[in-house]
Amino acid sequence: MTIPLFPDQDPAVLEQKLRESFKAWVEYRARSGSTARSERPLKDESAIVYQEMWHAFAAYCASRSLDTTTVEAADIKTFLALRGAGNANGRPRPSTKGQELSPRYAWRMLTLIDRVTRFQARCDGVTPNPAATELLQLSEYRYANASHRDPLPDYCTEAQAKRLIGYLTEIRHSESASGPLTWKEVRDRTAVALMLGAGLTPGDVRVMTLDGVAVAGGRKAGVPWKLALPGNGNAPARETPVAEWAGRQLALWLSIREAQNIDGELVFPSTRSGKPWSHTGCYESCKAVLSGAGMGDEGGGVFKLRHTFALRQLAKGKTETEVARWLGILDINSMARYRHVLPNQVDVV
Incomplete structure (x- = not known):
C-alpha cells in the first residue's frame, strides 16, 4: 500500500x-x-x-x-x-x-x-x-x-414494456391518476416513449429538432412515423422509424409544446425559452420516469429501452444492417450480442 x-x-x-x-x-x-x-x-x-x-x-x-x-x-x-x-x-x-x-x-x-x-x-x-x-x-x-x-443486453420483458407503455400513454388524457401533469412531466414521458418506441438515446433526445419529425406520408394522419436525427458523438446522422403508439405520444407532446408557446427548434428543450436540455437533467428526468413506472430498481437503466427497440425490430424480421442504421451503429459486429438473445425467443413489445 x-x-x-x-x-x-x-x-x-x-x-x-x-x-x-x-x-x-x-x-x-x-x-x-x-x-x-x-x-x-x-x-x-x-x-x-x-x-x-x-x-x-x-x-x-x-x-x-x-x-x-x-x-x-x-x-x-x-x-x-x-x-x-x-x-x-x-x-x-x-x-x-x-x-x-x-x-x-x-x-x-x-x-x-x-x-x-x-x-x-x-x-x-x-x-x-x-x-x-x-x-x-x-x-x-x-x-x-x-x-x-460481451454481456447480453438488458431489455424489457413483454410485461415490463406493456406496463411502461401504459404509464407513458396515460397522459393522453387531461389528467393522470395523481392530477394534472406539468408540461415538463409530459416532455419527460414522451422522451422515454421515443427511447422505447424509436431506439433513441438521451443524447438523441436532447438534440432532436422539430424539422426532423416526419408526419406527412405516414399511415395515420397527424401521427409522426419517422425521425431524422443529426450526428451525435460517434453516431452518424440517421433516420429511424417510430412505433405508432410512440408517434401518438409525440404528437400529443408537440401539441402541448405549441400551446405552451415554447420557443426554439429543439423538440425537448429544458425551458420555455428553448434552452437545451442538459446532459444530466435529461438523464435524471428519464430515470425518474422509469421509477414512476415501477421500473427504477430494475437493471439496465434507460438504455435497456433502446435494446428493447432493437430486439423488437429484429424479431419482426428486420435485418441487422437495417437496425444498426436506425440505431446509428457503424460497426455491424456490435449487433452480434442481440443474436444471443433472439434464439431464446424472448417476448418484446
Whole structure:
C-alpha cells in the first residue's frame, strides 16, 4: 500500500481535482476529431457510465491522499476488491448498468484509470503512472474484453414494456391518476416513449429538432412515423422509424409544446425559452420516469429501452444492417450480442 505523500491535503479538494481530470479528458476527446478508439468522442451512454466509475475511484483515492501520480497497482487492486463488495470508501457502489464486478468490468475500470492518468500526465508534462498498465497485463484482465465475453443486453420483458407503455400513454388524457401533469412531466414521458418506441438515446433526445419529425406520408394522419436525427458523438446522422403508439405520444407532446408557446427548434428543450436540455437533467428526468413506472430498481437503466427497440425490430424480421442504421451503429459486429438473445425467443413489445 502506498504511503500518502500529502497526508495534510484536504480530501474534498483532492477528490475535486481528480474529478476535474476526468472532465478535462472527456472534453479533450469531444474536440479531438480523432477516429482512434482511445481518442474519439465518447457517446453519452459511455460518458455517464465512465463518470460514475471514475467518481468512485476519485473518492477512494482522496480518502487515502492519492492522486494520479502516486496511486500504485496495490492501491488499485484494493479499490477493485472494495468495489466488488459494493463498498469503496464506505460508499454504496454506483449503478453500472447492472454489471457485476466481473473480469470484464475490472478491465473497463483499469482501462479508464490508465487513459485518464496518461492524459493527466501528458497535460502536466510528467512520466505516466504505469500502475494500471501493469495490471492490464495480467491474464485475469488482459483477455477479459474478448468478444465472447460481451454481456447480453438488458431489455424489457413483454410485461415490463406493456406496463411502461401504459404509464407513458396515460397522459393522453387531461389528467393522470395523481392530477394534472406539468408540461415538463409530459416532455419527460414522451422522451422515454421515443427511447422505447424509436431506439433513441438521451443524447438523441436532447438534440432532436422539430424539422426532423416526419408526419406527412405516414399511415395515420397527424401521427409522426419517422425521425431524422443529426450526428451525435460517434453516431452518424440517421433516420429511424417510430412505433405508432410512440408517434401518438409525440404528437400529443408537440401539441402541448405549441400551446405552451415554447420557443426554439429543439423538440425537448429544458425551458420555455428553448434552452437545451442538459446532459444530466435529461438523464435524471428519464430515470425518474422509469421509477414512476415501477421500473427504477430494475437493471439496465434507460438504455435497456433502446435494446428493447432493437430486439423488437429484429424479431419482426428486420435485418441487422437495417437496425444498426436506425440505431446509428457503424460497426455491424456490435449487433452480434442481440443474436444471443433472439434464439431464446424472448417476448418484446
